Amino acid sequence: MRFSVGDKVVHPHHGPGWIAGIEHRELLDGTKRYYVIEIPGQGLTVHIPVGKADKVGLRPAMSQSRLPQVLRMLRGRPRPLPEDFRERQEQVGAKLSTGRVMQLARVVRDLTWHRERAHLTRTDYDRLRQGSDRLAAEMALASGDNVSDASKLIRATMTAAVAGLPA
Numbered sequence: 001m002r003f004s005v006g007d008k009v010v011h012p013h014h015g016p017g018w019i020a021g022i023e024h025r026e027l028l029d030g031t032k033r034y035y036v037i038e039i040p041g042q043g044l045t046v047h048i049p050v051g052k053a054d055k056v057g058l059r060p061a062m063s064q065s066r067l068p069q070v071l072r073m074l075r076g077r078p079r080p081l082p083e084d085f086r087e088r089q090e091q092v093g094a095k096l097s098t099g100r101v102m103q104l105a106r107v108v109r110d111l112t113w114h115r116e117r118a119h120l121t122r123t124d125y126d127r128l129r130q131g132s133d134r135l136a137a138e139m140a141l142a143s144g145d146n147v148s149d150a151s152k153l154i155r156a157t158m159t160a161a162v163a164g165l166p167a
Contacts, residue, residue: 001054003035008061009143012099014039014046014059016138022050039136041147062101063141070135073105074154075161078113083119088114093125101138107131112158 003009007019017039024031032103035058045162048056062070082088092111095103114120116149120162136150 004054007036009101010059010138011037011046012057012097014044015041015134016141020045023047032084041133057099061138062142066101067139067143070101070105070139073102074109074157076109078110079106081110081114083117083118085124087090089123089127092124096127096131101135104131104135108154108158109134112162116162
């Protein structure tokens, strides 16, 4: 997929940002073009070769019309996570590494639910925070709101959803 300057994108490992520019760099094997991606949530600028954007997993950010689906996912019935912490962390890590918005919402939903009913390890908490932060950043990018407001919306949605679930 080709991107243009100003396009909102998501890097699967660094989160959402936008194409700030396209640079040409002289290398030994010729000139290469790079997307310059600003990732404000991480305070990063990432350079991705244009020809490898698909392989890296760079994708367009979700549209604002997708926000209701994300909120429905957060409010939805959670899938139980494995009790074995290693298995749980492997499963959650795999979902996070995709960088896909609905996978992030599933991680936040399922770990939040699990936290209410069982113990979370330090790694579980870190992954819940990472998933929430990336989800909030992408929601903010899509809606034009700030990340803090998107984080508050996620927390409020999850608080209401957990309160409504049977123990």
